[in-house]
Amino acid sequence: MAPSPILTSAHKIAIAGLGLIGGSLARRLVDRGRFVIAWNHDEGPYEAARLAGIHCVRTLEDLAAGKPDVLVLATPLKVMPEMLDRLAPVLTPSTTLTDVGSVKGWVADRVGRAGLSDRYVGVHPMTGNERSGFSSSDPNLFEGALWAVCVDGGTDFGRFLTVADMITQGVGDELIVMDPAAHDRATALISHMPHVVSTALADTLVDSPDRNLAVQLSAGSWRDMTRVSLTDPERTRAMVEENAAEVVPLLREVSRRLTAVAEDLEALAPDSGGGGSSRSEPTADRFAAFFSQAQPYRDYKTAQAGGEGASTSTIDLGAQDWRELLTASAMRGERVERFLTARRVRVSRGPTM
């Protein structure tokens, strides 16, 4: 591991919440030589955590009093407002605050209400599994994970570098920079909405009188489309509800697309079996376009599978507003591999759409 002397160092890292994510992160950071202090709402995991080299403290306030370089909130979203209210009077200005919650706009808003925006940079490591609790934690959960780092017009560059150091040098991962709204839209699109759609398919099967016959005839397409519906429904429900503002318009959009296909299909094939006699060309073209429209995604996946188009480049953050440079890079699908200096980053880019 190459040292990174130029970056603002995140040597002492405090973690609030030793669940699957917080616990795995703490262990990963300890394994890679960082000093980690932690607090959990109950002391159940403390014995195991101490054996893993994590310094456990009695209260959340003790965590802040330890004057860490970074304090990571890894608690459930619903208790974050309370955590923030408790931290506000005790957090030293030198501590950078972050959280690993799965929605970012809402947390940034709550951080603002607690008066802590000046020292906050929210993140979201794209990792996890179906388990929970410190007993399921695993430092390898972070192996190769991409971290979304959320910045806005008020984000301090030094705070950003501290968090980036924790991710790239501390954890050994790559990151991608965006504003909180873009994060919440993107995760709604590629995760939360698909979870609802998958569940809707499983519900449709369960409600069908043909269910036991139909499932016998099912193959790979059905299995893949419903795998996501098998995950803990309570966790899915909470995740969707927490990002409701972004999930709702996407559900309506997919619903509209399906209704439009149904209408075209009905107009095209009144007796099924390959098209009615009164086939309308504009309708047929629109129906065909529904299928051909996804071609850029097919081409992207083909290019990705073939390892095509991967390249690296460097971005000079001093050239203009660093936030604009990094969010524009992310919109091109680039990931930040590492900081060459505090003002120069190396980014990698695969195929794009």
Next chain:
Amino acid sequence: MAPSPILTSAHKIAIAGLGLIGGSLARRLVDRGRFVIAWNHDEGPYEAARLAGIHCVRTLEDLAAGKPDVLVLATPLKVMPEMLDRLAPVLTPSTTLTDVGSVKGWVADRVGRAGLSDRYVGVHPMTGNERSGFSSSDPNLFEGALWAVCVDGGTDFGRFLTVADMITQGVGDELIVMDPAAHDRATALISHMPHVVSTALADTLVDSPDRNLAVQLSAGSWRDMTRVSLTDPERTRAMVEENAAEVVPLLREVSRRLTAVAEDLEALAPDSGGGGSSRSEPTADRFAAFFSQAQPYRDYKTAQAGGEGASTSTIDLGAQDWRELLTASAMRGERVERFLTARRVRVSRGPTM
């Protein structure tokens, strides 16, 4: 392979269409000792087919003139009406007609229009891959495949036994019996509708300005939900259009479910992040029910993965109407493993919902 002296034998089998399915079926049957004659609309695959032990003939009419026990239509759906019109005057009454098309109600209707219903039993082997043509054919495509066998009130028992012999003894597969409408409903549910839904998700990504950012954040759920959209869009379009009558109501049903979730979600979480203050209990219950409703499917998948509940039993087809006995068995999720005698079948049953 145990012999099956009691069943009406399907020794000489004619196959019209040497594409992926017809070619693989022909080769499988030859490998297992059946006599196979075949015709294709062009003679391109004849040399390879003859090397594989398939007797190729010059015209469709020659195929009928060979007086096979079974004639299998393995041509694209759209040419089947023409094939049936050509076969009607030349097919000997002793030949049982079947087809491996992916929609069954429409084909049965066209068979009726050609005056051939008295000798017809449609089937659908649940196998295939993304390739096409005899050059892609493979006898192993049928290894362990389940065949849907479609019967209705007019289906002759002897014809059914002939087709069942081809499947169970000839190909070595299991079968499941249903009426053509149930087949078309079930395949729309577990395959055709999900293909449209998967494509709608890919289209939504492609249309999003965040697409290259979003896809960087994507993981297993997105990959699984869109894998099906990567298959040949022209083939998917044709498949969906051919079963339009059953796909349309399912698209509307899924669309309605997604809209209903969007409405509940909007009512529940006006500012996102875990629920608004004016949370309505009936709405919250309905939203939670959307996720819990799929529980029988989750339980079914868990039981299936654990190998639970598998059992075999026998059905005496002489006890009452054979069609009712076999379609009721299929609705319970049972598969016909083999015929013990012409009037006794052994069925296997896994977990059910």
